[in-house]
Amino acid sequence: MQRGSGHDVMRMGDALRISERKTGQDQHWPLLPVVGVSTVEIDDYLSWLRGSFGSIHPRLCTELEWEKAARGADGREYPEGNSLSEMDANYFDTYGSTTRTASLDEVGTHTASRSPFEIDDMAGNAAEFTLSVFDDLKFVLRGGSFLDGRNQVRGTHRRIVPDTYRGIGTGFRLCADLK
DSSP states (O other), X not given: OEETTEEOXXXXXXXXXXXXXXXXXXXXXXXSOXXXXXXXXXXXXXXXXXXHOSSEEEEEOBHHHHHHXXXXXXXXXXXXXXXXXXXXXXXXXXXXXXXXXXXXXXXXXXXXXSOTTSOXXXXXXXXXXXXXXXOTTOEEEESOOTTSOGXXXXXXXXXXXXXXXXXXXXXXXXXXXXX
């Protein structure tokens, strides 16, 4: 895994060690979100999943589905409410506002970023590809990542990206339709 100018090589059982942090130094890497993929790779994964499950049709969530899941029915700014402290979610300020401490956390580490629907990491950790509701050919990142500030992890924040985009703080979440 590449973090900044360094590389971490981990085997099963090893922890991703972020020694510059005061807390959260050891992360069990199999529990980190899937990141660094493009929409082409996500489509390949979805094709494989569709062939594996007969009764559901997995797909990327639309940005409106994602926002409803993150903000709940009352339109809150963040999954837990209308404010966000540094330890509520994994975003740039969480571990000291430096690129040396910014990195992924295990999914579910920050319970205040759990949505009203009990969905983990709806603010921070990894921004997620969604389908635009305004243009069928556009992808929108939602949720913000560990590299983003407090405003970028709001439930309303959106960033249009090309289908070729990939980043260390960018992953995906799936929705599904019953067949």
